[in-house]
Amino acid sequence: MNSNNFYERVYDIVRQIPEGRVTSYGAIARALGAGGSSRMVGYALQVCGGAYPPVPAHRVVNRVGLLTGKRAFGSPTMMAQLLENEGVSVTDDQVVDFDRLFWDPGGVLGG
Numbered sequence: 001m002n003s004n005n006f007y008e009r010v011y012d013i014v015r016q017i018p019e020g021r022v023t024s025y026g027a028i029a030r031a032l033g034a035g036g037s038s039r040m041v042g043y044a045l046q047v048c049g050g051a052y053p054p055v056p057a058h059r060v061v062n063r064v065g066l067l068t069g070k071r072a073f074g075s076p077t078m079m080a081q082l083l084e085n086e087g088v089s090v091t092d093d094q095v096v097d098f099d100r101l102f103w104d105p106g107g108v109l110g111g
Helices: 003-014 025-031 038-046 078-085
Strands: none
Touching: 003 025, 003 038, 025 038
């Protein structure tokens, strides 16, 4: 699989995450039919800074709601700040009420 194409497919999904909601690297990988590729989703999001339209990578967390990608935001608190600006509570680098805020990208690509 062409990694650039995979990255663009990741970006397409992430752009659809509603404001104030979060999803996981693994959920995105499964939606792409690449269930074992959650790490590749993370790699794609680490380099999405110049993508247009912008990619709201701060809405992607690990499978239990931890902000494991926060280092990619230049400041240890920026990812949490961006989420909190959208009404998502974060405590100790974890999304509060993760299960309620989780957005499942399963059907966004048409199945």
